[in-house]
C-alpha cells in the first residue's frame with residue numbers, strides 16, 4: 001500500500017524541501033553547501049552530506065505542503081532570518097506561537113527524513129499537530145542562541161537531534177534544532193493524568209517558547225557555548241516538572 005501523508009492521511013505524497021528555499025537569504029553562501037547533520041540517539045550518528053536547503057523528504061501530501069505548512073513558513077519569514085543570524089528580535093505571543101509551531105513542523109519533517117529503524121516520534125504527534133496546528137499539551141519548548149565555535153573551520157549551519165526520554169507511565173523525547181545561531185528545543189512527555197508539564201524556567205541562555213509567555217526580546221543574555229552543546233542535546237536527565245492540569 002502506498003504511504004500516506006503523515007499529517008492528514010492523504011495521497012499521493014509530494015517531495016517537500018525540509019527547509020524553505022526562502023531561507024537562502026538567511027545563511028552565508030558558504031553555509032548553504034555544508035552538510036545537514038542528523039542524529040537519532042547517542043549511539044548512532046548519521047550524516048547527510050547535502051546542501052543545507054537541498055534536503056527533501058517524501059512524507060506529506062501536496063495540499064498540506066502548499067497549504068497550512070506553507071502558511072507557517074510565511075508566518076515566521078518576518079523574523080526567523082534575523083534569529084538565524086543572532087540578531088535581536090521582539091517576539092509577541094502570536095510570534096512565539098508561530099515560531100513554536102514552525103519549529104515543531106520542521107523537526108517533524110527532519111525526523112521523517114532521518115527515518116530511523118524505530119521512529120522516536122509517534123505517528124499521533126503528527127496527526128495531533130495537523131489537528132491543532134501548534135505544539136500539544138504534552139510539549140514544552142525553549143529557545144536560545146548558539147555561540148560560534150572559536151576554532152571551527154566551518155560553523156555548523158544546521159543540527160537536528162531527537163532522543164527518546166525515559167518517562168514514567170508515558171512516552172517522551174527531546175528534540176533540538178539549530179539553524180545558524182537559532183536554537184530551539186522541544187520536550188514531549190506524557191500524558192500524565194490530571195497533570196501537565198510546567199513551562200521551562202527562563203535562564204541566562206534559554207527562554208521559554210511554548211506554552212507562549214509574555215512578549216519578550218530574543219536572544220537571551222548569553223549564548224550556548226559550543227562545549228555545552230552535547231549536554232544540551234543529550235542530557236543525562238531532563239528536569240521535568242509537573243503542575244495540576246487545571247492550574
Ligand SMILES: [Zn+2]
Nearest residue numbers: 005008061064
Ligand atoms: Zn496531508
